[in-house]
Amino acid sequence: MIVVICGPTASGKSKLAIRLAQDFNGEIINGDAFQVYKELEIGTAKPTKDELMMATHHLFDYVEPTKNHSVMDYQVEARKTINEILSRKKLVVIVGGTGLYQKASLYDYTFTEEKENVDLSDLAPLSNEELYSYLVSLDEKASLKIHPNNRKRVLRAIAIIRQTGCKKSEIEEAQEHKMIYEDVHFVGLNINREELYKKINDRVDSMFEEGLVEEVTSLYEKYDFNNNAFKGIGYKEFIPYFEGKNSLEETKELIKKNTRNYAKRQFTFFKHQMPTIWCDSIEEAYNYVKGLVNKDD
């Protein structure tokens, strides 16, 4: 059985996952795009060393911050790990806030082999409109699902054609949009918005107390912040601070705001993209999983 603990950031997912793994013979897999990186600790709200020892954790802390990590890389590792845990006849507990990563691992998403060194530089000077009409000419079906202003997606759809020789729409049509595992349960932690925002604000405050500034400062001295690892909330907001444009207080408020915005997007994703069962408290979620495990026996 696979249980996915999802829901917004700061809702208590990690702690619940540990309890479930301990009580129901489970192992935990990270389902979060930024907790995969080494050295990013406080800002990613990674489980502490003590917590990591309370249950078996996988896919935390295994990617170098300079490496470009993608959904496909995650998918490969996650599926491998899921299969290993299942073969041990243990409960798989996936926990994290990145819905896309979880979906890509559990559903029949396929990523086609890409040619390297494909030149896309001719696209850079094009306006959004020009780029979009170019995509329409290449893959009209895919273009219908992308807004012309969403340059990143438009570019990606064009890149797929150049790098794989296949159309994005064709790749997706070849899939059944079904889960590739049996007995998968998405359990979402639902929190009243006001309460969640307070938790987020408090958590950012305690990140600063725990030494976030020191962590980010030493990373900034060591690495190029253009790497994807530093595009995460709690890291990218420090760039204007290091450049002398923002105060520390402004940086902190920005992190809080971005985290709140992010939490809202997470609700939308988990609400509409997967068959999530929502629980109003940690206890309720725990009991729900307990019921599933007992029924399974």
Place this chain on the structure above:
RNA sequence: GGUCCGGUAGCUCAGUUGGUAGAGCAAUGGACUGAAAAUCCAUGUGUCGCCGGUUCAAUCCCGGCUUGGACCA
């Protein structure tokens, strides 16, 4: 006590030569297949500080009051 400037959306403010108002941010809803903590889309009714006057019509003009700030005593 006097002079001047301000009080308009949750916040910062714009505006209406008089016809009951709009930006940014926030907030809310949504999309999501190789950056996803990313990227993108949609949504603006608010006693225009209060009371009165002028007017067909006042948030706008006039008077008073209230309130914040600056300056002068």
